[in-house]
Amino acid sequence: MSTPKSFKRDVQGLFFKYVADMNKVKLNNPSSSGVRLLRLNEYASVKDFYYQIQVALHGYDYDGASGTWRVSAEHRLPQRGGKAGEYVQSAPHPMPPDGPMPQEGIDIFDEWVRDGMQP
Numbered sequence: 001m002s003t004p005k006s007f008k009r010d011v012q013g014l015f016f017k018y019v020a021d022m023n024k025v026k027l028n029n030p031s032s033s034g035v036r037l038l039r040l041n042e043y044a045s046v047k048d049f050y051y052q053i054q055v056a057l058h059g060y061d062y063d064g065a066s067g068t069w070r071v072s073a074e075h076r077l078p079q080r081g082g083k084a085g086e087y088v089q090s091a092p093h094p095m096p097p098d099g100p101m102p103q104e105g106i107d108i109f110d111e112w113v114r115d116g117m118q119p
Helices: 007-022 043-048 050-060 103-114
Strands: 026-028 035-037
Touching: 007 043, 007 103, 035 043, 043 050, 050 103
Parallel strands: none
Antiparallel strands: 026 035
């Protein structure tokens, strides 16, 4: 069994070049009422907003214009509260804005979430 992914070792570096731009983004805070800035370099912020980040990272998975998937099923994000085989097909703001993150990075983030979001 492999070592669980950790934020500091595996995830934080994925977002290094996006930290400054994304620090301007305000999101509804899932752990309280109101909004909070997204801080991609801070564990607590990424943990609180993990699902919004996942949706944004997977925002390029589906090509709505052609109605086709750009990634295979094992790389898709299941729709929260959806039925088996239903996947996220769009994001309000896909991340990063200049095109998809390499699939390896998205897989690392998804694995970190599945592993329990260790610091």
